[in-house]
Amino acid sequence: MNAGVVGTLRKLIGEDWVLDNLEQTKGYLYDQTEELIRPRAAEDSIVVKPGNTKEVSEILKYANEVKIPIVPRGGGTGLCGAAIPTKSSIILSDERLNKTIEVDELNLMVTCDAGVTLAALLEKLKEYDNLFFPVHPGDEGAHIGGMVVQNAGGAKAVRHGIMRNHIKGLEVVFPTGEITNLGGKLIKNNSGLDLLHLMIGSEGILGIVTKVILKLYPEPKYSGTLLVSFNNREDAIAVVPQILQRGIIPLAIEYMERDVALESAEHIGAKWPAVDGSVDVIIILSEDKEDTLYEKSEEIVEICDSNNAVYTSIAESAREQNTILAVRSNVYTAVKHNAVDGLDMAVPIGSIPDFMREIFRLADRYGAKTPSVGHAGDGNIHNFIMRENGEIPPYYEELKEEMYKTAVKYGGTITAEHGIGKTRVPNLALQLSHKEIELIKAIKKAFDPNGILNPGTVVNIE
């Protein structure tokens, strides 16, 4: 990066907060996208760490004037390369925007600076008796601002939905430098086209989020975790819609293949409690009353039994529950070193069994293994395409495209929660029409006339 640019930025936000040395910047050049498919970073990118919203605005105004790309960066926990600067860029890290976590008990909301980590928010909420924020994408190093622009999901979407459902207000800096507050501590707000919702999931191409207002909830007092094993995928998957139709809305319904569970258990040095069967379903319940918890558990066991469950256990102690959840949480880390790509498709829940059957048939046709885990309760399954001899197998692109087409055929999506970022841009047209892509480009142009924000993300604009 040009020394003049570095000098100007240092004048704007201070000597210490502009890094231009690769030793210092290299930790900012990647996110958690799988290594073999990770976009290549432009190593002459520099890092800026503004300390407040006004500095964010000044950086954007300057970058917009000299037309240098800005790549916004939160916790770097993303899985689609959105935070990787593929062109020589100014990486705008929100790590110093982490001072405020203001809990408003009266309104059941919290205002966070964008750079606050999920871990810090959860820690803060422990100071309160009964307050709960439901979205948990797995990695607590995620920044709240990043969770907004990636519209984070996670396991609890069955009951609580995704980030979008809980974001009430945003402070945003637009690429032309204007600082704007969208929404507020409001349950209802119909004043014009909803720019707040347009920002959610916008992956850093429309503006920089600097503050977030989130809804909080009273926390149910009792929770229990059921672990149920089956001899085959079909039986396991079939219980999901049956539970939901019975009017039981668990906190999470997770699907996990046994070989994946064992690998993850080994990875963290735990013992996986189930022996019989080859596929596990984890159902987490969270209820206000203990007897409701038992009644619902019994109903679920009944449903599983009538679907040929071969093993059922109800973990009530915190220790048992934690083991099961830790194994589930660590699947990604355990499998990742041997994976090319962790796909992120979703289909309507009623179509999961048929969809999964086709996915496995496709994998068989290519002689591929696709270990699978997922948030079955919301139709979102992560199928892994694995390495062969440590490398990307020759069929990878073709198999992935066939799988994506299968998801779309079932009315599904190529990405349920990880996002398009830079890695899925070539596949976007499998799901969206020409018109939708044209409108997305036009909106991008309206917000960011010089195209400085996160180029190459979501859509390629010439």
Added chain:
Amino acid sequence: MNAGVVGTLRKLIGEDWVLDNLEQTKGYLYDQTEELIRPRAAEDSIVVKPGNTKEVSEILKYANEVKIPIVPRGGGTGLCGAAIPTKSSIILSDERLNKTIEVDELNLMVTCDAGVTLAALLEKLKEYDNLFFPVHPGDEGAHIGGMVVQNAGGAKAVRHGIMRNHIKGLEVVFPTGEITNLGGKLIKNNSGLDLLHLMIGSEGILGIVTKVILKLYPEPKYSGTLLVSFNNREDAIAVVPQILQRGIIPLAIEYMERDVALESAEHIGAKWPAVDGSVDVIIILSEDKEDTLYEKSEEIVEICDSNNAVYTSIAESAREQNTILAVRSNVYTAVKHNAVDGLDMAVPIGSIPDFMREIFRLADRYGAKTPSVGHAGDGNIHNFIMRENGEIPPYYEELKEEMYKTAVKYGGTITAEHGIGKTRVPNLALQLSHKEIELIKAIKKAFDPNGILNPGTVVNIE
């Protein structure tokens, strides 16, 4: 309207479905906006009634080519003039797009044609044991498509949120004629900028909604209605955040002043059960278990007692409940004939008492009466500005603007659920920044380059 236009449209969709005679069209020239502030309709507007999505597309292509405004119309139940053609227009009524109501029990979703009424949807759901759609804006003549583009709210938002929370998929025709499906039967979907959420609340300025996929829910089995009376507004309003903080999320918390309740009761020939006090709060609970219903009712009564409630009754019989709800539902109809404007502001729930105090002080300053009812549980209060001698009082615009400024000062909105439409366009800048209005205009331009869709709604574009 030019005879050539009428002729072309008749060729496109059939002789019977194009009305150009004022006798036939006059019922299409207004919505439910209060009479004295209702925008004046262009009486030479014509009405088209396409029978399917393809015909909608053909009408739009033609209108876009000849640059004639299209005003989309659903049930005509709106309260902001969005459906009123203020320029000579083609009114596109979706009344014939009312064939499909497809309940998908497996996915707990329903697919409706846009012209299906809320009444028809609720009737259809009665055929099922345990399925529930929670949004109810009051008037069941509302069309589902209209409820989408107006992002309808209503009393149950405390627990279930608004239309936005339940819309999963849309079929949309863009002004340039393209038919596109946005979203689907999915809980999670992060594929690009979210055009689905941009369409929600877009008030007919971006495209025409022709089909809607909505989420359904299992219906809680037990419901009860509490009627609690207070001697003053402050005590009544203060219970709202206290109930929510206790972790009780009722289906609805409604605030109603006694004179309004009595007027509405008289209007429908019912007897209002409360005598003592001057302000009532109605709390509707809906629970899976009978004993939970009782426990929560008792907790609420306790909270109300400690806030100086002067009368409390728990209506359990369907008859008692229905009387209370009918009185609440009919407030609008009862008060309307004597009102100039039913405002629709919302503020953070914790600010309701202070906000209301200022609103009443403002009204006093102008010597105005402001009877008030509202969805107190979500911060949304409807304050009425009343007629004087049957006319708009001279202070109306000024008082309204002062009230709007007060809402904004408390972090609120000038319209929580009714929308900007045509009546609130002049006030939009009180809430939105110049930049937000500029972005809204740019998005409008991207979707509708010739500005044919619902001109004068949301933003004025020259």
